[in-house]
Amino acid sequence: MKILVNGIQSNLRFSSAHVIPGHESCGYIHGHSYFVDVEIEGERSGDFDFVVDFKDVKKYTKAICDELDHRLLVPVYNDLIDFKDFDKKKNSIFELQKQKSVYFKIEDKGYTIPVEDCVLLPLPYTSAEELSKFFAETLAKKLAETYDNLEYVAVCVNEGIGQGAEYKKVFE
Ligand SMILES: [Zn+2]
Numbered sequence: 001m002k003i004l005v006n007g008i009q010s011n012l013r014f015s016s017a018h019v020i021p022g023h024e025s026c027g028y029i030h031g032h033s034y035f036v037d038v039e040i041e042g043e044r045s046g047d048f049d050f051v052v053d054f055k056d057v058k059k060y061t062k063a064i065c066d067e068l069d070h071r072l073l074v075p076v077y078n079d080l081i082d083f084k085d086f087d088k089k090k091n092s093i094f095e096l097q098k099q100k101s102v103y104f105k106i107e108d109k110g111y112t113i114p115v116e117d118c119v120l121l122p123l124p125y126t127s128a129e130e131l132s133k134f135f136a137e138t139l140a141k142k143l144a145e146t147y148d149n150l151e152y153v154a155v156c157v158n159e160g161i162g163q164g165a166e167y168k169k170v171f172e
Pocket of ligand 1: 018026031032159
C-alpha cells in the first residue's frame, strides 16, 4: 500500500536562494518558495498496521526543509564553481564549513558569503532534480533506521506551484 503526504497542506516547505551556474537565466542568484510532496510504498505492518507513521514522515521531511530554509544553497560539486583554498576532489566539505565565509568564483564573478548564510551541499546542482534526489536519499536513510517494510520513497521537490521533479529511492 502507498501513503501520500502533500507538501503544501502539511507545511513541508522552505524558501531558499540558489543559482544554476552557466544557465542563461538561472545563473543569477534568485529564490524559490519550495514545497515537498512525499510518496512511500510498503507492506503494512506493526501494531497499527501502518505502512509508515505519518508523524515520522512529516518530522523527518520537515527537518530537511528546515536545514535548507532561508539559506543560499551552494552545490559544492558543480564544475563551474571554484572555491578559494579548497580542492573539491581532495578536501571534505567539513573543511569549508569550518570557515567563517566561503569564497568562490563562477566564471568571472566572485562571491563571498558568510558560511552561516549558506548550505554547502554535496551536489553538482541545486536543481529540483538534484534536490529531490537529495531529499529521497536522506529520508530513506532516516526511515531505514526504524522501518524494514518499505519498498520505496519518492519525493517531489516543487519550485513553486506548477513545476517539480520527483526522485524515487528504492530500498535494497
Ligand atoms: Zn531557480
